[in-house]
Amino acid sequence: MTAPLTTPPLTIAFLGLGTMGGPMARHLGKAGHRLTIFNRSDARREAWMAANPGLAARVAASPAEAAQDADAVITCVGNDDDLADVVLSPNGAFTTLRPGAVFIDHTTVSARIARQIAVEGRDKEILCVDAPVSGGQSGAENGVLSIMCGGSDKAMAAARPILSAYAKRIVHVGKPGAGQTTKMVNQMCLSATIAGLSEAMRFAQAAHLDLDRVFEAISGGAAQSWQMDNRWDTMAKGEFDFGFAIDWMRKDLGLAIEEARGLGASVPTTALTDQFYADVQALGGGRQDTSALIRRLPLRGQKPA
Template identity: 55%
Template sequence: MPSSIQARNYDSTAPRKVAFLGLGVMGYPMAGHLARAGHAVTVYNRTAAKAIAWCEEFADAPSKPRHAATPREAVAGAGLVFCCVGNDDDLRSVVLGEQGAFAGMAPGAVFVDHTTASAEVARELYAQARAQGLQFVDAPVSGGQAGAQNGQLTVMCGGDQAAYEAALPVILAYARACTLLGPVGSGQLAKMVNQICIAGILQGLAEAIAFGQNAQLDMKQVLDVISKGAAQSWQLENRGKTMVDGKFDFGFAVDWMRKDLGLVLQEARRNGSRLPLTALVDQFYGDVQKMGGNRWDTSSLIQRLR
């Protein structure tokens, strides 16, 4: 079993011919789970060497994995196409154009976008897909790198019921939960809600730990105690003690969080939401970047307080 993916019991579903575009921190293990589940996976990555390495790592999967030189070549014959890239522009670059995925997909095929992007680009690509007889689901994920490696992601979807139901059994190769939340764009909006919550929780946790340390408390012991009460959260249990130790060389990077919060604040301006705490924490992450923490885990907010 390759080191990038831990063993798990896959939900049974008939093997499908699928494509996966984007082999970054999240996409690489997600595509690996599809291969381990028996699906015939063709991958595309902007850096071809990573696609070649992925194929070598999963060469013993039930269906021999393949890589392609362009998104269009990768999706040929695939009923389901999955994508996980960096941002709106990256997404358009692999979807649109003569060598893009939409140019190579057969009518009725489903494109599932796991990129954390804007609701606007999801609606744009949905309209383009429909015009070409294709289906499109926006499906951002939560759970971070560990969730992708362990096949325990939470997937938030927006789109048509039929497209969602077609993709769901295959998505479950790397997800513990997958929910259709409404029309296209709903998945991206739900991911924004998720990031608003995380930003606030992490800032509160950072202040609490800094306060406790200044008060000369054994903060690891304190975290053990309060994790049994109303302060309990995933962030406290998984990031609290590493924050105490000042360890941030893992997890969801500050640069990525700032990108996500930028999408949140842009959408808030559009829909009239007031997000004072989120805007403030976004500025705090800017401070962390200035400290050189661009690739530190998002829990590095505490470094501002030390």
């Protein structure tokens, strides 16, 4: 349930009404903010409006139109190119967003473009925050996302009341780009956890252990993780048609590997796990949940499913 506003309502433009952005925009509208929406796909925009008939949202024909007279612009799109298009292009949000307004990006993108946008924003006196999220679709739907932020103290002070409409945790990590590099850390940890969980489950199955009893025995100790609590049962049943897609994880890991290369950091586990995910993509699992990584580890006598 979205908390009521404790600050005056703002005029907010939300660009990108996908799996994550759609619920975030809904929470902002329910909190009492004046909402303008833009989505490049008419079908997705119309679906969002049909699903939220009680929200009075103005529809914009372009990012520039959406940003006109806005107190804040929020983006949640696909990748670096998508973000550059809706923000920095000749018809992008920065062509009309007023000085002193807030720009918040929830897309998982490179730290490079986050820093570039911050520089462009500084020149236009726009307060910029790169704010990728963790918590998945359920976290967005329930308004309990964890948000890792990069930007100035002034930008964070302006953004925090807005983010509180759909976040349970908001952490200002550091300067522009720090939010995106922290999201890379998150995805590196997550992918390695899933790889270990996949191997451990197959090991338990090969040993003919009762998986329910194994879960009961280890889920309360040091091996416990969100992935174990939320994916053990579905992995055991071979159910993967939900959740955070492997295609998206590979995009995120690619960003981490590229950033590590520039930093001179060694990330061999991340690189190896990325290749494991490529194996599952080759099996046709690109749109399946990241827990489908276990598919590349068939039991003895079975072929990869």
